Amino acid sequence: MTTLQPAPDRAPGSLELVRLFENTVELPSGPDELDSLEYARAWCAGHGLPPPLDEGHVELLRAFRETLRDLLFANNGEGDRHAAWEALAPFLSRARLALNVDPDRGLELQPVSHEAEGPIASLLAIVYESLLKGTWSRLRACRRQTCRFAYYDQTKNGSRAWCSMATCGNQAKAQRRRARERNLSS
Ligand SMILES: [Zn+2]
Numbered sequence: 001m002t003t004l005q006p007a008p009d010r011a012p013g014s015l016e017l018v019r020l021f022e023n024t025v026e027l028p029s030g031p032d033e034l035d036s037l038e039y040a041r042a043w044c045a046g047h048g049l050p051p052p053l054d055e056g057h058v059e060l061l062r063a064f065r066e067t068l069r070d071l072l073f074a075n076n077g078e079g080d081r082h083a084a085w086e087a088l089a090p091f092l093s094r095a096r097l098a099l100n101v102d103p104d105r106g107l108e109l110q111p112v113s114h115e116a117e118g119p120i121a122s123l124l125a126i127v128y129e130s131l132l133k134g135t136w137s138r139l140r141a142c143r144r145q146t147c148r149f150a151y152y153d154q155t156k157n158g159s160r161a162w163c164s165m166a167t168c169g170n171q172a173k174a175q176r177r178r179a180r181e182r183n184l185s186s
Helices: 015-022 037-046 055-074 081-094 114-133 165-185
Strands: 097-102 106-111 139-141 150-152
Touching: 015 055, 015 114, 015 139, 015 150, 037 055, 055 081, 055 114, 055 139, 081 114, 097 114, 106 114
Parallel strands: none
Antiparallel strands: 097 106, 139 150
């Protein structure tokens, strides 16, 4: 029996699905759970998302994942936030959303057609909801360029920069120290 303790990386509510989506690939070179149409369909089905219909759609889904990652990187104070939002614009044509009444929650943004719009629309609806709730800025990609693992910053002051201090945080510190030492000796 495992005790249900919230993992420190976990995002609240449906935003966790976006975090898991970002972590379907282990950067920098894989493995990638969205590697093929078969894999991508299985992953989406396993996470309550409408499956992609063809290879082209899977390619788009992977591109969408990395575009979103640039935004999570910007949430960590890295890269160009403006450019990252602009890069998201082309994906909106594949994501028609409409307001629906949910008697429990009130109004909810949902894909017009789950089949046609696929997983991107559902994920964008979650991003939009997260922006409204004010949780978006805490979904981050690790600051180490080669890692960029997605986590939700649960710290009080929102200051967490690394997926793990033990791995990426300490490596970055060691790199900075080496760079300083090089500068001193040159
Ligand atoms: Zn990391």
